[in-house]
Amino acid sequence: MAFTLMLEIRGTQGRHAEAPATLPAVSDPLDALERRIGELRGEVRRAVKARQSTLARSLRGELRKAELAWDDAVSAEHGDAPEPAGTPSLLPVREQVHQALALLGVPTAARLVVAVHEAFFAGGLSAGRLTSLRRDEERSFRTAPFSRPYYLCAALTDRLSPARGLLAVSTWPLEQRIVGPLSHRVDFLVSASRIAEHLGRLTRAGEDAPPGALRLLSRMAQNIPGAVERFGGAEPQTVIRAAAAELTVHLEADTAGRAGTAERAARQLGDVEQLFGAATLSHAQRGA
Amino acid sequence: MATDRLDALRGPVPPRPHDARAIAALAANPGCARRAVLDAAGIDKDSTARHLGFPAPFGQSRFAITRGDVFEAQVKANGCAGLLRLLREVLGLPIPLVAYHDAADVGAHLRHAHTRALIDRAARDSDDAGTFYDHPLLSLEIAGHTSYLEPDVVAFRLGGRFHIVEIKSFAVIDGQAEPAKVAAAARQAAVYVLALRRLVEELGHDPGRVSHEVILVCPENFANRPVATLVDVRRQLAVLRRQLARMTGVGDLVSGLPSGLTFDLAADADGVPTRPVAELAEAIGTVAARYAPECRSTCDMCLFCRDEARDEGSTDLLGRHVRDELGGVAGVDEALALAEGTRGPADGQEEIARLLRLADRLRAESLEPAR
Structure with a gap:
């Protein structure tokens, strides 16, 4: 469900991104495009009839591209330039952050949330709007606990205090929201492979990989041993393999540490503290 | 007093x-x-x-400060992922060592105490010790007043020693950086090394476990890609120690006023x-x-x-x-008078007076054709 939504939004953004390449001067390219769309539709129908699903899928991809190009050409002809990228999304900030976090699946710093959102989803999300988010969510939870389907909450450190600057989702199991000493690295590797997986998913669905997402992945892959050649961008499959290789080194110790802390948190903390962390004063001495 | x-x-x-x-x-x-x-x-x-x-x-200009902050954030992002790569490449840090502790997790009022606890734990048993300590808060007593210092990152586990990591945004171009800036960074890092050594000593460990080699992280060439270099700050440490000792001995200076x-x-x-x-x-x-x-x-x-x-x-x-060079000559006027010969050299000034007169003659000769 959420996935379809993402694809649709991504589609809108892709249209804007492609605009400059396909600006036609006259109506001829439009006619050509319409002919091409007609042909493609016919081919898709024949492929589906012949149960050639692979062919049908790739043809559908081409059809979608042609339709997008047609959209751009029409709007360009009427002189209404596509909206600039980074227009504010219609979704509330918390929904946008949730989208990005659902993709990553680990507690994430605001900076990376913004980068992921920029790379994959439509609309600009500015880091400034994330600063008070956790506090607002906490206030909402305190006034009416569990009245929303999810809350954007804190990750907990091994002293059960809220970890600085990390955002998490309340529906995740507690141990997923714990950050021990090794978790920063583990979470970084996991988020890199999640981004790579999502890129692979988009490519398989016949979409172009968003260039911003590839750049983001290359940037992250620089810091994973064996994930990227000295020159050139990152290859999603290579990144996934390299991240998995390093993960095997850290994962066991990290999981054990997280489970222990999660168990302690479940025992010692109330509902609000489990989501938003315990005040540091009362627990700082205990953890030392 | x-x-x-x-x-x-x-x-x-x-x-x-x-x-x-x-x-x-x-x-x-x-x-x-x-x-x-x-x-x-x-x-x-x-x-x-x-x-x-x-x-x-x-x-510093506002822009330089912003640029410095952005670069530091980039190096430290995702649990010091960028720094980790540098330490692995440059210093051969083994893959399993990635533990990251943030001393600021406890809130500002406990940061110094937490830093102490973390450093103590690291120096005590190396099994549980982290590799990075972010946002540490150290203290250094200067002339009776405690100053709090914030190094960028403290790295541990490079050969069982603590290293100060200093992140600066001036570029290292073709392996070379501006000497004045490197010197300033080294002096600043030396302050952190000294503060960390005092802390380790207070906790009852060997202060020699804080390395005199600091890790300087700068952008490489014209890109924003960070590069790490080891900088030896022993000389800066010696100067700093002497200067701080003088400040405690500032009583002598003050009593003369x-x-x-x-x-x-x-x-x-x-x-x-x-x-x-x-x-x-x-x-x-x-x-x-x-x-x-x-x-x-x-x-x-x-x-x-x-x-x-x-x-x-x-x-x-x-x-x-x-x-x-002009040792023994008090002012510019005196030096000029010696050079032009309008004033005879006093005792002990013969040598410098000879040099000054020679310089004056050379200057006159080199200006001659122009006239």
């Missing part, structure tokens, strides 16, 4: 805390008594210079200084300065001292090298 005198010099305002940059600047000009006294007393040099009419064109002397700005209720400028200038003038052109990048009082040196015709203006 000395503390009372210093308080009297400062006037009824709280002392200014020192940051690492200020402490490093102390080490930059160890011979300056004026700076030593003003700093020991915790005097706000910036407003003093401003009130004297010599505001220093000083401090006339009693009743104060650098108080006599600020009114709105914080506007009301002290007559001439009176303040005279008071400051009683403590000898040792101006050098380098002061202009490290000291708030630089323009005042330069003006003073100009009025006196002092050779300090010409830089340390010239001043040292």
